[in-house]
Amino acid sequence: MTVSQVLDSTLSFEGDEFFAEVTSDVGDNGNVIIPKGTVAHGRIVQKSDAKSLGRPGWIELDFDYLMTPDGREIPIEGRMSTKLHPVAQTGKIIAENAGMTAVGGVAGGFLALNWLGLEAAIASQGYTVAGGAAVGGVIGLGYALKRKGHEALIAPGDEIRVKINSSVPLPVYKDTALQQHELFYPGLEIRISDIAHEKDPFGEVNTVTITLLISNMSDKSFSGLDLALVNDYNAVFHPSVFGDTKIMFKTIKPGDKVAGRISFAVDNVNRKFWLTFYDRRNGKALSKISIDNAYKNVSARTKRKNEKIRTKPNYKKEIDVLDEI
Numbered sequence: 001m002t003v004s005q006v007l008d009s010t011l012s013f014e015g016d017e018f019f020a021e022v023t024s025d026v027g028d029n030g031n032v033i034i035p036k037g038t039v040a041h042g043r044i045v046q047k048s049d050a051k052s053l054g055r056p057g058w059i060e061l062d063f064d065y066l067m068t069p070d071g072r073e074i075p076i077e078g079r080m081s082t083k084l085h086p087v088a089q090t091g092k093i094i095a096e097n098a099g100m101t102a103v104g105g106v107a108g109g110f111l112a113l114n115w116l117g118l119e120a121a122i123a124s125q126g127y128t129v130a131g132g133a134a135v136g137g138v139i140g141l142g143y144a145l146k147r148k149g150h151e152a153l154i155a156p157g158d159e160i161r162v163k164i165n166s167s168v169p170l171p172v173y174k175d176t177a178l179q180q181h182e183l184f185y186p187g188l189e190i191r192i193s194d195i196a197h198e199k200d201p202f203g204e205v206n207t208v209t210i211t212l213l214i215s216n217m218s219d220k221s222f223s224g225l226d227l228a229l230v231n232d233y234n235a236v237f238h239p240s241v242f243g244d245t246k247i248m249f250k251t252i253k254p255g256d257k258v259a260g261r262i263s264f265a266v267d268n269v270n271r272k273f274w275l276t277f278y279d280r281r282n283g284k285a286l287s288k289i290s291i292d293n294a295y296k297n298v299s300a301r302t303k304r305k306n307e308k309i310r311t312k313p314n315y316k317k318e319i320d321v322l323d324e325i
Contacts, residue, residue: 001040001160002270008317009047009057009152016044020063023159023270025178032173036292037232037272039067040078040162048083050151056316057151058083063162069178074170078162082152082315153317157268159310180272180290187218187254188277188287192294197269197306201242205310208291209243209263210275216252224248226280229264230288232272240265269310 001020006012019039026034042063050057063078154160194211208229216222224247229237239248243263252258266273273291278284295303 001162002157002268003154003160004156006156007044007059007061007152007154009049009059010317012044012047012059014044014047018042018044018061020160020162025175027172030175032175032178033170034066035069035173035178037069040076041065041067042078047152059152059154059315061160061162068171072171074168076168077165079165080160080162082154151317152315154313154315157270158313158315159270175296180274180292181288182274182290182293183285183288185218185220185277185286187216188220188222189215189217190275190277190287190289191215192275192289192291193298194302195291195295195298195306196302197309198243198263199309200240200265205269206267207240207243207263207265208269208273209261210291211261212275213257213259214247214252215257216254218254220279220286221254222252222277223280224250224262226278227262228276228278229266229273229291230276230285231266231268235267236276237264237266239263269306
């Protein structure tokens with residue numbers, strides 16, 4: 001799921017309500033148990049601010065019901081927590097603090113050697129360096145003991161995994177019953193064979209690259225600039241110059257057939273999208289092809305790659321430099 005609002009271990013309160021949305025169909029063999037777009041209602045049941053000794057903040061969430069796309073409300077008992085297992089957390093903190101102590105010792109040794117010189121180190125049989133290392137180690141340990149851990153932050157777009165704690169009777173949907181609405185223009189045929197989630201040049205997974213075949217037997221000409229991805233909030237995303245631009249700058253005249261790839265930079269690759277063809281004269285949408293419908297038919301290999309490339313959130317709130325001054 002992805003949450004609809006920011007959940008922050010410093011700003012949110014226990015008891016706060018929120019909603020989360022299922023990002024992919026749950027089910028198999030052509031049957032769907034929890035459809036993509038199902039909304040879950042939840043509350044923050046416990047939270048903790050970050051503490052000294054590097055102990056991180058955490059948030060624990062409970063879910064009490066699902067609202068399916070067809071309007072059904074289904075009671076559930078679900079839970080999700082950003083809190084690490086006590087053993088894993090203790091081991092991580094010890095390793096980080098030990099690392100800081102070691103770094104402080106190394107830095108102290110180098111500073112002693114730099115300030116007092118090699119001759120002093122030789123004359124003292126290395127005690128100046130050892131002394132510097134000891135002082136540096138104490139400083140590093142002091143910082144490690146004083147430092148606070150990261151606050152917890154779950155932001156819209158971050159994926160969370162929810163465990164349902166009890167057996168729940170759920171309706172089973174036929175895959176074909178959950179097809180998204182589409183709009184077709186006479187003579188314009190679009191076949192989508194692949195949909196890949198990719199990173200942009202800055203390393204963010206926000207690019208949807210579509211492999212498609214366009215057969216234009218209509219009475220209109222199109223170009224890649226007449227194409228856009230439109231999500232379920234009616235946000236419009238135009239072709240990206242960082243992807244394959246062959247179709248983007250090509251004119252597709254009546255009678256033409258064009259195959260290739262085209263990329264779009266979007267705000268969240270998990271949303272519902274429609275590949276939309278516009279009439280360049282009046283800006284009216286002539287054709288809308290559901291990416292979700294097409295995604296059901298892409299290869300399992302592509303789906304695995306898309307799952308793998310998605311950034312796994314660490315639920316850490318970045319430290320504001322101004323707060324540290």
